[in-house]
Amino acid sequence: MEDVMALMDYMEASGLVARYGIHATRGAYVNSAEEAVGFAGKKAVALKVISEEAMHKTKSGMILLGLSGTEQITEGYQTLSEKAKRLGNYKMLVQEMAGSGIEIIIGGKIDQQFGKLILLGLGGIYVETFRDFATRVCPITERDARQMLYQLRSRAVIAPDEKTERVVTGLLMKASKLFYENDISELDLNPLIIYEGNYEAVDIRVLEDKK
Numbered sequence: 603m604e605d606v607m608a609l610m611d612y613m614e615a616s617g618l619v620a621r622y623g624i625h626a627t628r629g630a631y632v633n634s635a636e637e638a639v640g641f642a643g644k645k646a647v648a649l650k651v652i653s654e655e656a657m658h659k660t661k662s663g664m665i666l667l668g669l670s671g672t673e674q675i676t677e678g679y680q681t682l683s684e685k686a687k688r689l690g691n692y693k694m695l696v697q698e699m700a701g702s703g704i705e706i707i708i709g710g711k712i713d714q715q716f717g718k719l720i721l722l723g724l725g726g727i728y729v730e731t732f733r734d735f736a737t738r739v740c741p742i743t744e745r746d747a748r749q750m751l752y753q754l755r756s757r758a759v760i761a762p763d764e765k766t767e768r769v770v771t772g773l774l775m776k777a778s779k780l781f782y783e784n785d786i787s788e789l790d791l792n793p794l795i796i797y798e799g800n801y802e803a804v805d806i807r808v809l810e811d812k813k
Contacts, residue, residue, distance in 0.1 A: 607788075607810070607811060609654045610786070610808040612695060613629075615808040616806055619803060622779060624773065624777065624791070626802070627698055627700050627802045627803065627804050631652075631694065632694050632696050634679075635676040638678075638694070639675050644670075646669060646670040647669055647670070647698055648668070649665070649678050649682055650666075650682075650694075650695045651685070651686045651693075653690075653692035653693070655689040664682065664685065682694065700795045700802040701797050701798075702795075702797065703796050703797025703798070705725035705793035707723050707790070707791065707792035707793065707794065708774060708789075708791045709789055710788060710789035712787050712788075716739050718739070719737045719738065719739055720742060720750075720778040720781060721735055721736070722770075723754065723756075725793035725794060734756050735754070736754055737750075740778045741779055741782045744775060747774040747775050747778075748767075748771055765799035769796065769801055770801075786808050786809060786811065787811055789807075790805075790807035791806055
């Protein structure tokens with residue numbers, strides 16, 4: 603029987619990365635604008651449509667950032683709900699806005715020759731624009747993680763000090779262990795926001811193998 607790949611539920615994926623010590627931005631599914639407003643309180647939030655038909659939310663226009671206050675959040679919810687009608691099945695996710703910092707990607711993919719690989723690079727739109735990334739076969743050691751970071755042209759931007767370097771290499775090792783130990787075919791933490799020696803996983807995408 604052939605393996606079938608399925609997109610793991612977003613909150614389930616958040617729980618999976620949390621079990622490996624990777625912190626994700628706080629979020630929740632909401633069924634109304636009122637619920638989104640209640641989640642936000644006085645903080646700014648992002649609204650995202652979660653659907654297998656819109657895996658790349660930015661490209662498909664299924665994400666709104668920096669919404670605050672009842673009016674903005676309500677209008678944003680209504681706008682995305684209208685756009686999402688064409689998708690059929692979808693969920694609406696509200697998330698606290700992450701702090702500003704450097705966007706990186708940590709990803710996992712399966713290579714036909716080498717098996718499971720872990721990837722590190724500049725995140726967001728930059729991973730495709732600059733093609734500045736490093737890969738290793740899973741599972742990796744701390745030495746592998748440091749070599750990956752130092753292989754990048756953008757290393758000084760991503761990790762300008764020793765504390766941030768430890769954060770990034772630690773994340774790489776945790777993600778490598780997660781990807782290696784679970785029946786998943788793709789892992790996409792993009793972006794991970796790195797700032798002031800800390801980080802937040804803003805977007806998580808996991809494709810799991812269904813027998």
